[in-house]
Amino acid sequence: AQSVTQPDIHITVSEGASLELRCNYSYGATPYLFWYVQSPGQGLQLLLKYFSGDTLVQGIKGFEAEFKRSQSSFNLRKPSVHWSDAAEYFCAVGAGPGTYKYIFGTGTRLKVLA
Amino acid sequence: KAGVTQTPRYLIKTRGQQVTLSCSPISGHRSVSWYQQTPGQGLQFLFEYFSETQRNKGNFPGRFSGRQFSNSRSEMNVSTLELGDSALYLCASRRTGTGGSYEQYFGPGTRLTVT
Numbered sequence: 250a251q252s253v254t255q256p257d258i259h260i261t262v263s264e265g266a267s268l269e270l271r272c273n274y275s276y277g278a279t280p281y282l283f284w285y286v287q288s289p290g291q292g293l294q295l296l297l298k299y300f301s302g303d304t305l306v307q308g309i310k311g312f313e314a315e316f317k318r319s320q321s322s323f324n325l326r327k328p329s330v331h332w333s334d335a336a337e338y339f340c341a342v343g344a345g346p347g348t349y350k351y352i353f354g355t356g357t358r359l360k361v362l363a
Numbered sequence: 364k365a366g367v368t369q370t371p372r373y374l375i376k377t378r379g380q381q382v383t384l385s386c387s388p389i390s391g392h393r394s395v396s397w398y399q400q401t402p403g404q405g406l407q408f409l410f411e412y413f414s415e416t417q418r419n420k421g422n423f424p425g426r427f428s429g430r431q432f433s434n435s436r437s438e439m440n441v442s443t444l445e446l447g448d449s450a451l452y453l454c455a456s457r458r459t460g461t462g463g464s465y466e467q468y469f470g471p472g473t474r475l476t477v478t
Contacts, residue, residue, distance in 0.1 A: 281465050292453055293469040300465065343465055348419045349394060349457055353406035
Protein backbone atom coordinates (compact mmCIF):
# COMPACT_ATOMS: atom_id res chain seq x y z
CA ALA A 250 0.00 0.00 0.00
CA GLN A 251 1.12 3.52 -0.66
CA SER A 252 2.47 5.50 2.27
CA VAL A 253 4.33 8.70 3.00
CA THR A 254 6.75 9.31 5.86
CA GLN A 255 7.88 12.69 7.06
CA PRO A 256 10.47 11.84 9.72
CA ASP A 257 10.71 15.29 11.24
CA ILE A 258 7.71 16.48 13.23
CA HIS A 259 9.28 19.83 14.10
CA ILE A 260 12.14 21.75 12.54
CA THR A 261 13.55 25.07 13.71
CA VAL A 262 15.81 27.19 11.52
CA SER A 263 17.08 30.72 11.67
CA GLU A 264 15.88 33.25 9.17
CA GLY A 265 18.21 33.27 6.17
CA ALA A 266 19.37 29.70 6.75
CA SER A 267 18.80 26.93 4.28
CA LEU A 268 16.01 24.39 4.75
CA GLU A 269 15.47 20.79 3.82
CA LEU A 270 12.30 18.89 4.74
CA ARG A 271 12.40 15.17 4.27
CA CYS A 272 9.77 13.00 2.62
CA ASN A 273 9.93 9.28 1.88
CA TYR A 274 7.24 7.44 0.01
CA SER A 275 6.24 3.89 -0.68
CA TYR A 276 4.78 3.28 -4.11
CA GLY A 277 5.17 0.55 -6.69
CA ALA A 278 5.45 2.64 -9.84
CA THR A 279 6.42 6.18 -10.70
CA PRO A 280 4.53 8.24 -8.17
CA TYR A 281 2.78 11.54 -8.42
CA LEU A 282 4.27 13.61 -5.59
CA PHE A 283 3.26 16.89 -4.02
CA TRP A 284 4.26 19.34 -1.34
CA TYR A 285 1.65 21.51 0.34
CA VAL A 286 1.96 24.22 2.97
CA GLN A 287 -0.62 25.04 5.62
CA SER A 288 -0.60 28.20 7.70
CA PRO A 289 -2.52 28.19 10.99
CA GLY A 290 -6.26 28.06 10.46
CA GLN A 291 -5.87 27.85 6.71
CA GLY A 292 -6.26 25.27 3.99
CA LEU A 293 -3.46 23.67 2.00
CA GLN A 294 -1.53 25.57 -0.63
CA LEU A 295 0.23 23.63 -3.38
CA LEU A 296 3.94 24.40 -3.41
CA LEU A 297 5.06 22.07 -6.16
CA LYS A 298 4.40 18.76 -7.85
CA TYR A 299 6.25 15.97 -9.60
CA PHE A 300 4.67 13.77 -12.24
CA SER A 301 7.57 12.77 -14.48
CA GLY A 302 10.61 14.14 -16.28
CA ASP A 303 13.17 16.39 -14.68
CA THR A 304 13.75 15.20 -11.13
CA LEU A 305 14.36 18.69 -9.78
CA VAL A 306 11.15 20.66 -9.70
CA GLN A 307 10.69 24.29 -8.91
CA GLY A 308 7.73 25.60 -7.01
CA ILE A 309 6.31 28.79 -5.65
CA LYS A 310 7.85 30.94 -2.92
CA GLY A 311 11.38 29.88 -3.86
CA PHE A 312 10.92 26.21 -2.96
CA GLU A 313 12.28 23.29 -4.92
CA ALA A 314 12.16 19.53 -4.48
CA GLU A 315 14.20 16.67 -5.84
CA PHE A 316 12.76 13.28 -6.72
CA LYS A 317 15.18 10.43 -6.03
CA ARG A 318 13.76 7.12 -7.10
CA SER A 319 16.66 5.10 -5.64
CA GLN A 320 15.96 6.57 -2.21
CA SER A 321 12.17 6.81 -2.55
CA SER A 322 12.49 10.41 -1.49
CA PHE A 323 11.09 13.76 -2.48
CA ASN A 324 12.76 16.29 -0.20
CA LEU A 325 11.74 19.93 -0.14
CA ARG A 326 14.43 22.60 -0.07
CA LYS A 327 14.77 26.34 0.15
CA PRO A 328 18.13 28.13 0.09
CA SER A 329 17.16 30.98 2.41
CA VAL A 330 14.19 30.83 4.75
CA HIS A 331 12.02 33.84 5.50
CA TRP A 332 10.05 34.36 8.70
CA SER A 333 6.84 34.05 6.67
CA ASP A 334 7.75 30.45 5.79
CA ALA A 335 6.80 29.35 9.31
CA ALA A 336 3.95 26.89 8.75
CA GLU A 337 3.23 23.19 8.49
CA TYR A 338 4.39 21.33 5.41
CA PHE A 339 2.81 18.20 4.02
CA CYS A 340 4.16 15.75 1.50
CA ALA A 341 1.60 13.70 -0.44
CA VAL A 342 1.57 10.90 -2.99
CA GLY A 343 -1.18 10.05 -5.43
CA ALA A 344 -2.76 6.79 -4.43
CA GLY A 345 -2.55 5.20 -7.83
CA PRO A 346 -4.32 4.58 -11.12
CA GLY A 347 -8.05 5.06 -11.14
CA THR A 348 -8.11 7.35 -8.17
CA TYR A 349 -7.17 10.92 -7.42
CA LYS A 350 -6.95 10.26 -3.73
CA TYR A 351 -3.86 11.56 -1.98
CA ILE A 352 -1.97 9.86 0.82
CA PHE A 353 -0.51 12.50 3.09
CA GLY A 354 2.43 12.42 5.44
CA THR A 355 1.99 13.52 9.02
CA GLY A 356 3.47 16.93 8.36
CA THR A 357 6.52 18.89 9.48
CA ARG A 358 6.01 22.03 11.49
CA LEU A 359 8.59 24.68 10.66
CA LYS A 360 9.57 27.37 13.11
CA VAL A 361 11.71 30.28 11.95
CA LEU A 362 13.86 32.20 14.41
CA ALA A 363 14.44 35.89 13.76
CA LYS B 364 -9.93 33.14 -10.82
CA ALA B 365 -11.54 32.53 -7.45
CA GLY B 366 -10.26 29.63 -5.40
CA VAL B 367 -12.14 26.85 -3.71
CA THR B 368 -14.68 28.21 -1.26
CA GLN B 369 -16.14 26.39 1.70
CA THR B 370 -19.05 27.36 3.90
CA PRO B 371 -19.44 27.75 6.73
CA ARG B 372 -15.90 28.31 7.97
CA TYR B 373 -16.74 27.42 11.56
CA LEU B 374 -19.46 25.28 13.03
CA ILE B 375 -20.35 24.08 16.49
CA LYS B 376 -22.73 21.15 16.85
CA THR B 377 -23.90 18.86 19.60
CA ARG B 378 -23.42 15.11 19.71
CA GLY B 379 -26.19 13.31 17.86
CA GLN B 380 -26.95 16.18 15.51
CA GLN B 381 -26.22 16.19 11.82
CA VAL B 382 -24.29 18.71 9.77
CA THR B 383 -23.93 19.70 6.12
CA LEU B 384 -20.83 21.34 4.74
CA SER B 385 -20.62 23.02 1.36
CA CYS B 386 -17.86 23.37 -1.19
CA SER B 387 -17.69 25.37 -4.40
CA PRO B 388 -14.80 24.32 -6.64
CA ILE B 389 -12.67 26.50 -8.83
CA SER B 390 -14.53 27.45 -11.98
CA GLY B 391 -14.08 24.74 -14.58
CA HIS B 392 -13.04 22.09 -12.07
CA ARG B 393 -15.46 19.20 -12.09
CA SER B 394 -13.79 16.91 -9.57
CA VAL B 395 -14.20 17.55 -5.87
CA SER B 396 -12.61 15.60 -3.04
CA TRP B 397 -13.10 15.85 0.70
CA TYR B 398 -10.54 15.28 3.42
CA GLN B 399 -10.73 15.21 7.21
CA GLN B 400 -7.83 16.66 9.19
CA THR B 401 -7.39 15.88 12.88
CA PRO B 402 -4.35 16.14 15.17
CA GLY B 403 -4.43 12.41 15.83
CA GLN B 404 -5.11 10.96 12.40
CA GLY B 405 -3.76 13.70 10.16
CA LEU B 406 -5.21 14.19 6.71
CA GLN B 407 -7.52 11.41 5.60
CA PHE B 408 -9.42 11.03 2.35
CA LEU B 409 -13.20 10.92 2.66
CA PHE B 410 -14.48 10.74 -0.90
CA GLU B 411 -14.19 12.08 -4.43
CA TYR B 412 -16.94 13.21 -6.74
CA PHE B 413 -16.89 13.75 -10.46
CA SER B 414 -19.87 14.46 -12.70
CA GLU B 415 -22.24 14.02 -9.77
CA THR B 416 -20.93 10.49 -9.12
CA GLN B 417 -18.88 9.26 -6.20
CA ARG B 418 -15.72 7.83 -7.67
CA ASN B 419 -13.84 6.81 -4.56
CA LYS B 420 -14.54 6.55 -0.88
CA GLY B 421 -12.21 6.46 2.09
CA ASN B 422 -12.45 4.30 5.14
CA PHE B 423 -15.13 6.19 7.03
CA PRO B 424 -18.43 4.99 8.45
CA GLY B 425 -21.67 5.39 6.56
CA ARG B 426 -22.53 8.42 8.69
CA PHE B 427 -20.31 10.35 6.31
CA SER B 428 -21.90 10.98 2.95
CA GLY B 429 -21.66 13.46 0.15
CA ARG B 430 -23.07 14.54 -3.13
CA GLN B 431 -22.26 16.70 -6.07
CA PHE B 432 -24.55 18.91 -8.05
CA SER B 433 -24.66 19.58 -11.76
CA ASN B 434 -22.74 22.84 -11.27
CA SER B 435 -19.95 20.81 -9.58
CA ARG B 436 -20.66 22.23 -6.15
CA SER B 437 -20.46 19.56 -3.48
CA GLU B 438 -21.84 18.97 -0.04
CA MET B 439 -20.87 16.52 2.61
CA ASN B 440 -23.11 15.41 5.42
CA VAL B 441 -22.29 13.85 8.73
CA SER B 442 -25.16 12.34 10.65
CA THR B 443 -25.34 11.39 14.33
CA LEU B 444 -22.29 13.44 15.19
CA GLU B 445 -19.71 12.07 17.60
CA LEU B 446 -17.07 13.95 19.56
CA GLY B 447 -14.42 12.35 17.36
CA ASP B 448 -15.89 14.04 14.30
CA SER B 449 -14.44 17.34 15.47
CA ALA B 450 -11.98 18.22 12.74
CA LEU B 451 -11.07 20.52 9.92
CA TYR B 452 -12.88 19.37 6.78
CA LEU B 453 -11.09 20.29 3.61
CA CYS B 454 -12.47 20.32 0.12
CA ALA B 455 -10.23 20.13 -2.93
CA SER B 456 -10.98 20.56 -6.60
CA ARG B 457 -9.20 19.31 -9.67
CA ARG B 458 -9.30 20.35 -13.28
CA THR B 459 -10.63 17.60 -15.52
CA GLY B 460 -11.14 16.97 -19.22
CA THR B 461 -8.76 18.21 -21.92
CA GLY B 462 -5.81 19.78 -20.17
CA GLY B 463 -6.89 18.25 -16.90
CA SER B 464 -4.36 17.43 -14.29
CA TYR B 465 -3.73 15.41 -11.19
CA GLU B 466 -3.08 18.23 -8.75
CA GLN B 467 -5.75 19.34 -6.37
CA TYR B 468 -6.43 22.79 -4.99
CA PHE B 469 -7.73 23.07 -1.47
CA GLY B 470 -10.19 25.40 0.14
CA PRO B 471 -9.72 27.01 3.57
CA GLY B 472 -11.71 24.30 5.29
CA THR B 473 -14.64 24.14 7.67
CA ARG B 474 -13.73 23.79 11.33
CA LEU B 475 -16.35 21.54 12.95
CA THR B 476 -16.49 21.30 16.71
CA VAL B 477 -18.77 18.70 18.28
CA THR B 478 -19.68 19.22 21.94
